[in-house]
Amino acid sequence: MESQFQFDWQAAIDSIPFLAKGIPYTLMISFGGLVIGFLLGILFGLLSINKHWYLRWPATAYIEIFRGTPILVQVLFIFYGLPDLIGGPIDPLVAGIAAIALNSGAYISEVVRGGVQSIDRGQTEAGLSLGLSRTQSFWSIVWPQAFRRMIPPLGNQAIVSIKDTSLFSVIGVGELVRQGQVYIANTFTAFEVYFVVALMYLAITLSLSMVLRYMEKRGRASV
Amino acid sequence: MTHIVQLKRMNKYFGKLHVLKDIDLAVEAGEVVVIIGASGSGKSTLIRCVNGLEEYESGHLEVDGHKLAPKGGNQESLAEIRKEVGMVFQQFNLFPHLSVKKNIMLAPMKVKSADKIVANATADRLLERVGISDQADKYPSQLSGGQQQRVAIARALAMEPRVMLFDEPTSALDPEMVGEVLDVIRELAKEGMTMMVVTHEMGFAREVADRVIYIHEGQIVEEGKPDDVFDNPQNERTQAFLSRVLAH
Numbered sequence: 157m158e159s160q161f162q163f164d165w166q167a168a169i170d171s172i173p174f175l176a177k178g179i180p181y182t183l184m185i186s187f188g189g190l191v192i193g194f195l196l197g198i199l200f201g202l203l204s205i206n207k208h209w210y211l212r213w214p215a216t217a218y219i220e221i222f223r224g225t226p227i228l229v230q231v232l233f234i235f236y237g238l239p240d241l242i243g244g245p246i247d248p249l250v251a252g253i254a255a256i257a258l259n260s261g262a263y264i265s266e267v268v269r270g271g272v273q274s275i276d277r278g279q280t281e282a283g284l285s286l287g288l289s290r291t292q293s294f295w296s297i298v299w300p301q302a303f304r305r306m307i308p309p310l311g312n313q314a315i316v317s318i319k320d321t322s323l324f325s326v327i328g329v330g331e332l333v334r335q336g337q338v339y340i341a342n343t344f345t346a347f348e349v350y351f352v353v354a355l356m357y358l359a360i361t362l363s364l365s366m367v368l369r370y371m372e373k374r375g376r377a378s379v
Numbered sequence: 380m381t382h383i384v385q386l387k388r389m390n391k392y393f394g395k396l397h398v399l400k401d402i403d404l405a406v407e408a409g410e411v412v413v414i415i416g417a418s419g420s421g422k423s424t425l426i427r428c429v430n431g432l433e434e435y436e437s438g439h440l441e442v443d444g445h446k447l448a449p450k451g452g453n454q455e456s457l458a459e460i461r462k463e464v465g466m467v468f469q470q471f472n473l474f475p476h477l478s479v480k481k482n483i484m485l486a487p488m489k490v491k492s493a494d495k496i497v498a499n500a501t502a503d504r505l506l507e508r509v510g511i512s513d514q515a516d517k518y519p520s521q522l523s524g525g526q527q528q529r530v531a532i533a534r535a536l537a538m539e540p541r542v543m544l545f546d547e548p549t550s551a552l553d554p555e556m557v558g559e560v561l562d563v564i565r566e567l568a569k570e571g572m573t574m575m576v577v578t579h580e581m582g583f584a585r586e587v588a589d590r591v592i593y594i595h596e597g598q599i600v601e602e603g604k605p606d607d608v609f610d611n612p613q614n615e616r617t618q619a620f621l622s623r624v625l626a627h
Contacts, residue, residue, distance in 0.1 A: 276470075282473075283486075285430055285465070287458065
């Protein structure tokens with residue numbers, strides 16, 4: 157049977173205003189989740205290389221659990237599972253942000269660990285020999301250098317997390333994919349709508365890539 | 380007592396490896412002690428113990444009246460000791476993310492809460508002293524090895540240390556840059572800075588040292604005035620070492 161399909165440009169254009177309502181949600185979940193994820197990543201990344209086993213082990217457990225299970229399962233667990241435990245519903249937006257935060261936090265922990273460990277020991281020794289405390293040596297000498305090396309993998313994780321938010325249509329957050337599904341239910345223009353949805357993700361991730369390239373270039377100028 | 384650095388029966392292990400064996404060493408204020416020995420003999424480890432970059436297992440360590448206990452003991456004086464002891468490393472260990480001047484200003488501002496204007500003036504003065512005022516705003520990677528090591532010396536001096544430790548300061552340098560770094564160290568010696576210098580530059584050792592110490596497998600096997608140690612070594616290990624390094 158020959159396909160009679162023709163791309164309906166008008167349908168694609170018409171869908172834009174409705175789909176665009178999902179963008180703030182996608183951005184909110186991504187941004188909120190990644191900011192918290194970055195803080196979790198710093199915390200658990202540094203704990204995972206602490207010399208005390210009782211700090212290292214819980215951090216490693218967190219990292220392994222959230223890297224080793226699918227983010228879809230994580231968000232379903234938070235949204236449908238946790239209410240049983242806490243005895244009340246969880247806002248889907250909050251559940252989405254929490255899932256991105258916990259999931260990206262685990263990956264970012266590894267980025268932080270790798271970045272910090274890549275800095276030569278001599279840098280800390282130079283700081284200590286000048287009289288700086290361990291904390292001072294870390295935050296004014298090691299961290300700024302490590303952070304610069306962390307920018308490319310952090311950017312990578314940000315892009316992964318932005319795309320991961322698309323899975324949260326399952327818990328009914330009105331993000332991009334969810335908006336698309338709702339729109340298609342009325343218009344039956346799946347091809348056009350998902351095409352536009354894909355373009356919107358691409359616009360977000362490409363803008364981010366450009367910002368990251370700029371930051372990398374600026375960081376490299378001085379090292 | 381004018382001993383500013385004092386080590387008594389100091390022992391240090393790396394795991395099972397006994398790297399420093401009953402080291403007894405007292406350095407007077409203003410004295411320049413040069414430590415020589417084969418690689419792996421423990422000479423770098425010895426000076427790294429003086430500012431607590433390495434912990435030691437047993438014995439006694441005192442720097443300018445501050446006692447630093449062996450591993451597991453009271454380390455309270457560590458901060459004080461590090462303020463008084465400057466160190467220059469083989470690999471310079473400059474901070475690559477900071478300009479030359481900021482490298483020098485960092486410790487006075489963080490550790491001594493020095494005013495930025497004062498720290499800046501100190502940095503200018505020290506850069507002039509080591510002969511690289513024109514490089515103040517560059518980053519370390521833009522400098523030659525010899526210039527980087529001179530910045531590292533200026534950075535240590537900015538804390539106004541009473542003792543300077545040099546851990547093979549010219550070993551990572553191209554031969555043509557060794558001289559400019561040795562000149563700066565020589566100048567410091569003339570000004571009366573107390574120094575402990577680990578080096579492979581025998582000519583320099585002979586010229587600048589008040590006392591030369593030869594370490595073999597973690598033990599001080601010979602020490603004395605440079606002319607005595609170099610011209611008339613008593614211990615056969617020292618003789619063997621010197622004939623090896625002075626042969627070429």
